[in-house]
Amino acid sequence: MTSEHTFTLKQERRLVTEIPGPRSRELQRRRTGAVPPGVGSVLPVYVAEAGGGVVVDVDGNSLIDFGSGIAVTNVGNANPRVVERVREQAGRFTHTCFMVTPYESYVAVCEALNRITPGDHDKRSFLVNSGAEAVENAVKIARYATGRPAVVVFDHGYHGRTLLTMTLTAKNMPYKHGFGPYAPEVYRMPLAYPYRWPTGPDECGPQAAAQAIDQITKQIGAENVAAVVIEPIQGEGGFIVPGRGFLPALAEFCRANGILFIADEVQTGFARTGDLFACEHEGVVPDLVATAKGIAGGLPLAAVTGRADIMDKVHPGGLGGTYGGNPLACEAALAVLEEIERGDLTARARRIGEIMLPRLRALAERHPSIGDVRGRGAMTAIELVRPGTKDPDPGLTSEVARRCHEAGLLVLTAGTYGNVLRFLPPLVIPEHLLNEGLEILERAFDAA
Known part of the structure; x- marks a missing residue:
């Protein structure tokens, strides 16, 4: 899936500090004095580099990217x-x-x-x-x-x-x-x-x-x-x-x-x-x-x-x-x-969907809190509800996202009810990172 791509950053998840780390926390303190709170951030880790399927923060942590800057870096960040x-x-x-x-x-x-x-x-x-x-x-x-x-x-x-x-x-x-x-x-x-x-x-x-x-x-x-x-x-x-x-x-x-x-x-x-x-x-x-x-x-x-x-x-x-x-x-x-x-990235997007959707459906079979699995290609999501109902569960959604972030996987939430986890990996993400990210998501659900 990635043989045609050469990445300048090592394509690995690497945690050297807690998430966010000390330098990110210091930058966050500076931010509160300069930027109004109306401008939010999903995860206050401050980025130093990004490319392929990873985002590297100022503390040296390398996170798997399932966000792509909200579907922006489809061809990979800092694409050569x-x-x-x-x-x-x-x-x-x-x-x-x-x-x-x-x-x-x-x-x-x-x-x-x-x-x-x-x-x-x-x-x-x-x-x-x-x-x-x-x-x-x-x-x-x-x-x-x-x-x-x-x-x-x-x-x-x-x-x-x-x-x-x-x-x-x-x-x-x-x-x-x-x-x-x-x-x-x-x-x-x-x-x-x-x-x-x-x-x-x-x-x-x-x-x-x-x-x-x-x-x-x-x-x-x-x-x-x-x-x-x-x-x-x-x-x-x-x-x-x-x-x-x-x-x-x-x-x-x-x-x-x-x-x-x-x-x-x-x-x-x-x-x-x-x-x-x-x-x-x-x-x-x-x-x-x-x-x-x-x-x-x-x-x-x-x-x-x-x-x-x-x-x-x-x-x-x-x-x-x-x-x-x-x-x-x-x-x-x-x-x-x-x-x-x-790079035939339309085919790569379809391949990402072929990997992600079956894994997400299998996860839903184990966790009744996942009410729906949906999406096409590299635009997939799961909707979280209280088991036995279709009542939205934004609290569990936030908890799973938090656990993913702490483990080095960047995921985004969405939905009118705040109860959807959405996944937007770069279309050039190496397959091993895609699978590792899904494993982190599975562990987050098991723990939550």
């Missing part, structure tokens, strides 16, 4: 190809603003996105800085192109922290609480959540789609809806894979009613799920796609890609931003796309 392209670009120029004097790498990234995103229609792309900015611009474009005000989103969805994307996001705490009033003309519909659908997972997709379409038609009016915005697999909401048939039914409804289908592929994009984009799993071709996270190996970059007839409607100067498509980030993105293709 990315580093070299960025280094060369930094020596030429670091910024001009594409809206002032443009440059080739921006155009090349847009050409690549137009080529690889779902659908063989004529497309256009433009570049911004973050996933939230991409989603917000996709909605702007949809409203401009359709002349309609309403936007439909779904239960458990997460789309960002700006005013509009915070409004689109479902979860109150910590993302929305106290930050209102929110943006108008945003309507939330039920999601096809197989584990929690009242009649069970088999009929979840068609039933949820019918319910959502009925509510849109009756409560908003399809003729008033500019866009439906959805994550093909929900991220912060708990890695919920919508019931089969849900996404295609929504896309068909949108096509029939002049509504633009916006796929938020911010967390799912760039080979993470075993396809280049998660929409491809059910053959859904969105009108607009928002991408970010895995696009540039850790440099801030995001994009909106869409049908040319839609994207070309916006007047000159209506889209842009000072830093959007920074030349360093563009070179990084071109390197990432090369790495995905040369």
Whole structure:
């Protein structure tokens, strides 16, 4: 699984101090005097190096990385190809603003996105800085192109922290609480959540789609809806894979009613799920796609890609931003796309899923607190509940995560109820580290 990759860091878990160690604790003390508490961190170990499947902290501990900076370092942290392209670009120029004097790498990234995103229609792309900015611009474009005000989103969805994307996001705490009033003309519909659908997972997709379409038609009016915005697999909401048939039914409804289908592929994009984009799993071709996270190996970059007839409607100067498509980030993105293709990282993501999902299902058989195992490729999760019920158990979730962290495995939590452990290993993680991480997770459950 890793024969094609050469790592600059030794690919091993190594604990030389407690987690977090003394230097990390000292930096944390400095942080409390400089950074507001509203900026949280999953695990206060301060990073010195990272690469492949490990993160090395300032105390010399080497932790197995099942987070990838929240699905950002898909090609591995400090990927040599990315580093070299960025280094060369930094020596030429670091910024001009594409809206002032443009440059080739921006155009090349847009050409690549137009080529690889779902659908063989004529497309256009433009570049911004973050996933939230991409989603917000996709909605702007949809409203401009359709002349309609309403936007439909779904239960458990997460789309960002700006005013509009915070409004689109479902979860109150910590993302929305106290930050209102929110943006108008945003309507939330039920999601096809197989584990929690009242009649069970088999009929979840068609039933949820019918319910959502009925509510849109009756409560908003399809003729008033500019866009439906959805994550093909929900991220912060708990890695919920919508019931089969849900996404295609929504896309068909949108096509029939002049509504633009916006796929938020911010967390799912760039080979993470075993396809280049998660929409491809059910053959859904969105009108607009928002991408970010895995696009540039850790440099801030995001994009909106869409049908040319839609994207070309916006007047000159209506889209842009000072830093959007920074030349360093563009070179990084071109390197990432090369790495995905040369390393066949979609296949690697599928291989990761083939290893993780059976192990997680076996763990669930031993531990009735695991109510659901789900995901695709290298985007997997387990949902924790009180045994014999579907009542969320966020306390146990936090306890298992804490034990993993102490043992040198970086894991993330998620979910509307705070009861999901999500796993996002780099797609280049060595197989021995992947299996060792799963062993740590198993021991954490046994101990907890």
